[in-house]
Amino acid sequence: MAINYCVECGHPMETRVMDGVERRACSSEACNYVHWGSYSIGVGALVMRDDRVLLVRRAQEPGKGNWTNPGGYIEQLEPIEETVVREVREETGVDARVISIVALRDLPRAAVHNVYIAYEMEYVGGEPIPDGVEVDAAGFFTLEELKSMQVATFTQWLLDVAVRNPEGAGLRKDENPAANGYFRT
Structure with a gap:
């Protein structure tokens, strides 16, 4: 435009x-x-509690019906780390604090250049309750339970690089990007 x-x-x-x-x-x-x-600029959260990951089921497009990690977009005057804390709380009622950045997706397009920052977060408190607007379900799930769920491709990739196969500190270029994930831990 x-x-x-x-x-x-x-x-x-x-x-x-x-x-x-x-x-x-x-x-x-x-x-x-x-x-x-x-x-x-979007943010996403990987919140773990007792070897379970916090996921939400999207109630709106894009991705309606898919299970994803909680997240959203920054507000103009909001620091990014505050955004991810707010988004987790808004979508799930769970309180969490930022530990580190675990992945970065850079997706340039003609209409809008999207950057997505995924954070590892420490569970602080609260039980998952969906907001009923953006998400219609929320919960903590084991990696085994995820096998039978409709998990979004990017969330699967994020779990692979950040939870299933941690390779150490810092971000590096992913030489075989999946779901447009270009950088990982």
């Missing part, structure tokens, strides 16, 4: 080449607004 009018002052936008890339910029000499692109 083209940006036709400046969100700062309302003047028409024009196309300029900046750093070798065509960008939409305000045509007004009094305004410096440049549309740098469309980006979204």
Whole structure:
């Protein structure tokens, strides 16, 4: 979608080449607004309790009916680590605290460039109760139980790299990415 009018002052936008890339910029000499692109940053949580992982079943598209790790998108003025804590609490009623980043997905697309950061989180308290809007079920499940569940592809990959096959600290490029997961522990 083209940006036709400046969100700062309302003047028409024009196309300029900046750093070798065509960008939409305000045509007004009094305004410096440049549309740098469309980006979204999502977060996800791997919360473990007694060798069980916290999962939610999506009640909405995309992925309706799939079991996934809890997560969502950051708010404009919200630190990312606060986002993942909030999303876990909102979707499940469970309180958890951040331990570390376990995976990063970089998915550039024409409409929006999506970055997804997955966190390992420590269970603090609460029992899983679905929010009834974004998710219609929530619970802690063993890896054996997951075999008979409809688990989203990305969540399966995330569990593989972060829980089933931990390889040490730090992120490294995944040479065989699954479900667009480009970096893992």
